Amino acid sequence: MFRKRSYSLAVIGILLGSIILLMLFGSRLFTDIEEDPQVEEEKRIVVGVSQLGSESGWRTANTESVQNAFTTQNGYFLIFNNARQKQENQLKAIRSFISQRVDYIIFSPVVETGWETVLQEAKEAGIPVILMDRNVDVEDESLYVTCVGSDFTAEGEKAGHWLEQELRRRGYAGNDVNIVILMGTEGSSSQIGRTAGFASVAAEHKNWNILDQEFADFTSTRGREVMRGFLRKYPDIDVVVSQNDDMTFGAIEAIRESGRTVGVDGDIVILSFDALRSALEMVAAGDINVDIECNPNQGEYLLRVIDMLEAGGQVERRYYVEEDVFTIENVTQELLRERTY
Numbered sequence: 001m002f003r004k005r006s007y008s009l010a011v012i013g014i015l016l017g018s019i020i021l022l023m024l025f026g027s028r029l030f031t032d033i034e035e036d037p038q039v040e041e042e043k044r045i046v047v048g049v050s051q052l053g054s055e056s057g058w059r060t061a062n063t064e065s066v067q068n069a070f071t072t073q074n075g076y077f078l079i080f081n082n083a084r085q086k087q088e089n090q091l092k093a094i095r096s097f098i099s100q101r102v103d104y105i106i107f108s109p110v111v112e113t114g115w116e117t118v119l120q121e122a123k124e125a126g127i128p129v130i131l132m133d134r135n136v137d138v139e140d141e142s143l144y145v146t147c148v149g150s151d152f153t154a155e156g157e158k159a160g161h162w163l164e165q166e167l168r169r170r171g172y173a174g175n176d177v178n179i180v181i182l183m184g185t186e187g188s189s190s191q192i193g194r195t196a197g198f199a200s201v202a203a204e205h206k207n208w209n210i211l212d213q214e215f216a217d218f219t220s221t222r223g224r225e226v227m228r229g230f231l232r233k234y235p236d237i238d239v240v241v242s243q244n245d246d247m248t249f250g251a252i253e254a255i256r257e258s259g260r261t262v263g264v265d266g267d268i269v270i271l272s273f274d275a276l277r278s279a280l281e282m283v284a285a286g287d288i289n290v291d292i293e294c295n296p297n298q299g300e301y302l303l304r305v306i307d308m309l310e311a312g313g314q315v316e317r318r319y320y321v322e323e324d325v326f327t328i329e330n331v332t333q334e335l336l337r338e339r340t341y
């Protein structure tokens with residue numbers, strides 16, 4: 001009985017003690033941790049990003065780069081929207097950013113045309129627009145501040161120049177070479193630029209026969225389908241130019257199904273674009289002959305652009321990311337280890 005009473009007294013004592021301690025230090029403890037969320041939020045720069053979709057490994061890496069850049073720690077509030085490859089979804093997203101009065105709009109246009117009206121609306125609302133990855137085809141250049149992305153025509157030319165050298169090296173620079181091209185999303189900057197860049201080099205070689213070129217939407221499923229069609233139509237394909245790695249993966253499956261081989265020691269030479277880690281592994285294994293790099297890490301560049309704009313500085317019309325060309329000669333184990341995408 002006596003024991004029970006002293007036990008409950010002790011419990012009450014501990015409880016009272018805790019309440020007093022909480023009253024004394026509790027409020028300070030909590031405000032220290034949370035600071036004042038209102039003020040903090042007001043200082044943040046609000047960025048609306050309209051990503052065009054998630055069609056490829058490149059796109060996933062590009063999205064990650066943006067999400068890692070515009071973090072709360074870096075002073076941003078990111079509103080991210082994935083348009084699932086539909087221009088109408090991008091138009092909706094941009095309009096919703098305008099009505100939310102974001103500080104900046106960043107977007108990766110799925111195709112080049114059809115943006116005038118919405119960009120005019122952003123301009124009238126006083127919201128600067130930054131293009132990421134791909135470009136827009138508009139007459140009034142003041143509709144966007146700058147564009148961070150790749151030089152797609154240069155990428156296409158690099159592919160052409162690599163093929164020139166390779167044919168020379170193999171000693172059949174004069175023989176007929178049959179080429180098919182898997183193109184990306186119709187009307188997108190990457191498709192337009194890569195096609196034009198490669199065509200400009202091909203035009204200098206009478207023996208390069210471009211048998212066919214078809215849109216395969218930058219996806220591996222479409223790459224496989226379109227390549228199957230090419231293989232049925234043309235029995236003597238020497239070279240496949242595939243405008244991204246995902247289409248290349250599908251195309252290689254189709255070629256192997258047909259009993260033919262690819263790459264350095266194979267029947268069909270493979271040129272690809274993007275240089276994802278999984279594709280570079282295939283370059284190292286000799287299955288893909290060359291991969292023209294397209295750098296998806298654009299988040300850091302975008303941060304720098306916004307820093308300059310916030311400081312009231314001038315920005316250039318275009319910023320190109322750095323890009324390389326990979327063959328079996330320069331894909332090292334170290335490069336593969338360091339590749340994050």
Ligand code: GYE
Binds near residue numbers: 273274
């Ligand atoms: O090459 C492809 C993606 O526009 C650079 O889009 C981008 C291209 C990239 O789907 O994989």
